[in-house]
Amino acid sequence: MSQAKDSCVKPAKGPIAPGIGTATEGVATQSVQREVMQMTARVGKPAPDFEASAYVDGGFRNMTLSEFKGKWVVLCFYPGDFTFV
Amino acid sequence: MSAVAVKREEIEALGVQIMTISMDSRFVHKMWQEQELSKMVPGGIPFPMLTDVGGLIGKVYGVYDDDAGVDIRGRFIIDPDGIIQAMEVLTPPVGRNVAEFIRQVKAFQHVRATGEATPSGWQPGRPTLQPGPDLVGRVWEVWKPDMAF
Numbered sequence: 001m002s003q004a005k006d007s008c009v010k011p012a013k014g015p016i017a018p019g020i021g022t023a024t025e026g027v028a029t030q031s032v033q034r035e036v037m038q039m040t041a042r043v044g045k046p047a048p049d050f051e052a053s054a055y056v057d058g059g060f061r062n063m064t065l066s067e068f069k070g071k072w073v074v075l076c077f078y079p080g081d082f083t084f085v
Numbered sequence: 086m087s088a089v090a091v092k093r094e095e096i097e098a099l100g101v102q103i104m105t106i107s108m109d110s111r112f113v114h115k116m117w118q119e120q121e122l123s124k125m126v127p128g129g130i131p132f133p134m135l136t137d138v139g140g141l142i143g144k145v146y147g148v149y150d151d152d153a154g155v156d157i158r159g160r161f162i163i164d165p166d167g168i169i170q171a172m173e174v175l176t177p178p179v180g181r182n183v184a185e186f187i188r189q190v191k192a193f194q195h196v197r198a199t200g201e202a203t204p205s206g207w208q209p210g211r212p213t214l215q216p217g218p219d220l221v222g223r224v225w226e227v228w229k230p231d232m233a234f
Contacts, residue, residue, distance in 0.1 A: 012136070012138065014137075014138060014139070014141040014142055015141050015142055015144075015145045040145055041145065041146040041147050041161065041169060041172065042169065043169050043170060043171060043172055044168065044169070044170075045168065045169060046167050046168055046169070047161065047163045047167055047168065047169045048142075048145045048146065049167075050141075050142045050145070052106065052135040052136050052137060052138075052142060053110075053111050053135070053136045053138075054104075054111060054114075054133045054134060054135045054136065055111040055112075055114035055115050055118065055133070055134045056132075056133035056134070060111050063104070063133055063135060065104075065163075065167075066167065068102050068104075069165065069166075069167050070165050071100060071101070071102045071165055072099065072100055072101045072102065072162070072163070072164060072165060072190060072193075072194070073101070073102045073103075073104065073161075073162075073163040074096075074101055074102070074103045074104070074160065074161070074162055074163070074186065074190070075104050075106065075146075075160070075161040075163060076086075076089070076103065076104070076105045076106065076158075076159070076160050076161075076181075077106050077107065077137070077143055077146065077148045077156040077157065077158060077159040077160075078086065078105065078106075078107050078156065078158055079107065079153070079155040079156060079157060079158065079177045080107050080108065080109055080155055081107060081109040081113050081114060081116075081117035082117055082121065083177070
């Protein structure tokens with residue numbers, strides 16, 4: 001990965017509501033989406049899409065869940081780096 | 086995390102993309118990788134390490150603990166259509182079992198490919214079930230509880 005410039009704050013959209021929230025959406029729209037987003041993860045239902053900043057292959061970039069459509073994905077949440085389990 | 090990394094080859098052979106996510110920044114992920122994880126696993130963790138700013142993604146996935154202000158341990162198996170097939174959520178002190186998650190992925194892939202159902206404790210190569218009218222009341226004939234272990 002090329003050495004991308006990276007400032008301290010790099011916005012990533014977080015949860016992306018279905019049907020809306022494309023990359024061209026404005027910030028104001030996003031905050032409205034967030035207010036209405038509740039827990040929607042259920043087995044047998046679509047995994048809620050999101051965009052998050054990531055450390056990957058030694059570099060930084062934003063990733064979305066939907067970019068892996070067509071592959072099996074295992075998403076692992078954990079409490080924090082440098083924890084013990 | 087590192088336990089998953091040591092099974093990297095088996096996981097990649099299954100065509101599975103792993104992503105890890107916590108509320109730590111990408112800078113902290115980099116330091117953890119360089120300072121600790123790379124000493125547990127040669128080359129460190131080969132998966133993308135994502136940042137859940139403010140726990141917003143964790144909230145949507147039901148793993149954000151607002152008392153502790155962190156995402157607790159949650160593991161989601163998502164199929165190629167983007168459908169969640171399995172979820173497992175644990176409180177922080179108990180780690181997950183990598184072998185079990187690999188078994189579940191194999192079972193879900195088998196089910197997706199064949200339309201069969203896999204009984205409790207199924208492992209590749211073991212008998213599966215063909216759900217249908219003929220099986221009703223007859224599972225005992227084709228499957229015994231000790232086959233789960």
